[in-house]
Amino acid sequence: DLAYLGQTIREQAITTLHFVPSMLHAFLEHQGARQCNGIVRVICSGEALPVSLVQRFHAVLPHARLYNLYGPTEAAIDVSVWRCSADDVIVPIGKPIANLRLYILDEALQPLPIGSIGELYIGGVGVARGYLKRPDLTEEHFPSSPFVAGDRVYRTGDRCYFLAVGNVQYL
Numbered sequence: 001d002l003a004y005l006g007q008t009i010r011e012q013a014i015t016t017l018h019f020v021p022s023m024l025h026a027f028l029e030h031q032g033a034r035q036c037n038g039i040v041r042v043i044c045s046g047e048a049l050p051v052s053l054v055q056r057f058h059a060v061l062p063h064a065r066l067y068n069l070y071g072p073t074e075a076a077i078d079v080s081v082w083r084c085s086a087d088d089v090i091v092p093i094g095k096p097i098a099n100l101r102l103y104i105l106d107e108a109l110q111p112l113p114i115g116s117i118g119e120l121y122i123g124g125v126g127v128a129r130g131y132l133k134r135p136d137l138t139e140e141h142f143p144s145s146p147f148v149a150g151d152r153v154y155r156t157g158d159r160c161y162f163l164a165v166g167n168v169q170y171l
Contacts, residue, residue: 002026002027002030002032003030003032005027005030005032006027006030006032006033006035006036007032009036009038009039010035010036010038013038014038014039015038015039015040015041016039016040016041016042016043017039017041017042017043018042018043018044018045019042019043019044020044020045020046020047021044021046021047021048021049021050021053022047024042024044024053024057025053025056028053028056028057028060028061033060033061034060034061036061037063039061039063039064040064040065041064041065041066041067042057042061042064042065042066042067043067043069044066044067044068044069045068045069045070045071045077045078048091048170049068049084049091050091051088051089051090051091054066054068054084054085054086054088054091055086055088057084058084058085058086059086062086065083065084066083066084067081067082067083067084068081068082068084068091068092068093068094069081069082069093069094070093070094070168070170071122072122072154072156074122074127074128074141074142074154075100075122075126075127075128075154075156076100076126076127076128078097079096079097079100079102079122079124079126080093080094080095080096080097080100080102080168081094081095081097082094082095082167090169092163092167092168092169092170093160093167093168093169093170094167094168095166095167095168096122096124097126099124099125099126100122100123100124100125100126100127101122101123101124101147101148102120102121102122102123102168103120103121103122103123103147103153104116104117104118104119104120104121104160104161104162104168105118105119105121105146106118106119109121109143109146110146112161112162114161114162114163114164115161115162115163115164116161116162117159117160117161117171118159118160118161119155119156119157119158119159119160120156120158120159120160120168120170121153121154121155121156122153122154122156123145123147123148123151123152123153123154124151127142127152127153127154128142128154129142129152130142130152140155141154141155142154142155143155158170158171159171
């Protein structure tokens, strides 16, 4: 109920919201969204965030900040963040949050240069130890890190590349 949501945001002075992009789209299309002037930040995750939605967000809520988060359940849900801008022409998944590492690797688990498309791997304290009672899946999706002795990385299956400034672009 978007009218109720907008009313609650205003009445309770809610400053921070977390939406999947499809729900953010519905919220921004409702006439009450423009009256939610107390919103300071909105976090999006769970789906790809299109540039058109970033632009719509900044048109409807120009005073608020929008963040795009990425991450699979196997790696503490959210592992990277990008602060969106009204000028964005792409919406990267950003850089890793504290204590996590993002690698874009080839089939031999070797790092790829900036701009080269490969598979995204996640390392660091937020990575799960594996799948409960599923050593076969654990071995397939949580290989030993080629970079940190004794560490594992999570193989996401997602195709990505590094942008020149260290942000990751999700394909």
